[in-house]
Amino acid sequence: MMTRPFTIGITGGSGSGKTYFLNKLSSHFPEDQLCLISQDHYYRPMNEQVVDGNGVVNFDLPESIDNEFFLHDILRLKRGEIITKAEYTFNNSSITPKQLMFRPAPILIVEGLFVQYFPALEKELDLKIFIEAKDHLKLSRRIRRDNEERGYDLDDVLYRYQHHVMPVYETLIKPLMHQADFVIPNNHRIDRALNFIIEGLHRKIESISIAGKLDAQ
Numbered sequence: 001m002m003t004r005p006f007t008i009g010i011t012g013g014s015g016s017g018k019t020y021f022l023n024k025l026s027s028h029f030p031e032d033q034l035c036l037i038s039q040d041h042y043y044r045p046m047n048e049q050v051v052d053g054n055g056v057v058n059f060d061l062p063e064s065i066d067n068e069f070f071l072h073d074i075l076r077l078k079r080g081e082i083i084t085k086a087e088y089t090f091n092n093s094s095i096t097p098k099q100l101m102f103r104p105a106p107i108l109i110v111e112g113l114f115v116q117y118f119p120a121l122e123k124e125l126d127l128k129i130f131i132e133a134k135d136h137l138k139l140s141r142r143i144r145r146d147n148e149e150r151g152y153d154l155d156d157v158l159y160r161y162q163h164h165v166m167p168v169y170e171t172l173i174k175p176l177m178h179q180a181d182f183v184i185p186n187n188h189r190i191d192r193a194l195n196f197i198i199e200g201l202h203r204k205i206e207s208i209s210i211a212g213k214l215d216a217q
Contacts, residue, residue: 005035005078005108006204007124009115011176012131013169014060014161015138015145017186021131021194022111028198033205035077035105039112041088042070052163060113060164062172067118073102074124080104094151106208107201116176129197130180133187135166
């Protein structure tokens with residue numbers, strides 16, 4: 001019987017540096033020790049997305065996420081099941097979606113804008129980390145990412161940031177910061193906080209391994 005994984009929720013505003021933090025974190029663990037699953041792959045189909053008054057799809061609303069399906073897969077991972085999921089490409093025709101596979105591991109990281117917003121999902125988190133950054137840094141990172149990965153031009157990025165990203169962040173995401181266990185500022189360097197989390201997770205994996213061996217006896 002698999003020992004219940006230690007589940008970490010990582011959230012923060014768009015452009016706060018969650019992906020950078022997670023890539024650095026993941027690089028310190030082998031695949032069989034850490035599983036990372038993102039809300040980004042659980043967006044609803046385009047025909048179910050909310051469109052604003054100017055006809056622009058708003059991907060930054062909680063209802064843009066199929067949270068029931070996301071939670072369902074998280075619970076399956078906690079039960080020791082393997083998950084397969086098609087990559088979500090934000091309607092970028094230049095990208096061929098990959099078939100992603102998520103394997104159970106002692107550490108389960110759940111990432112996304114709304115991992116603290118949905119109560120049923122938030123209840124599954126053993127540790128909540130909120131990554132924050134100054135607004136001008138978040139905007140510059142968003143411009144670079146949306147141009148490179150999603151094919152949005154500058155006017156499109158700025159429109160979405162002003163009318164979609166910031167209103168939702170200020171009203172729905174930022175107020176949850178005080179409920180996080182750790183708030184990590186990512187304005188210049190994040191190495192010290194990153195190393196602290198890495199060391200803690202290595203100790204947690206060791207304790208989970210010991211508990212698993214005791215249960216097997």
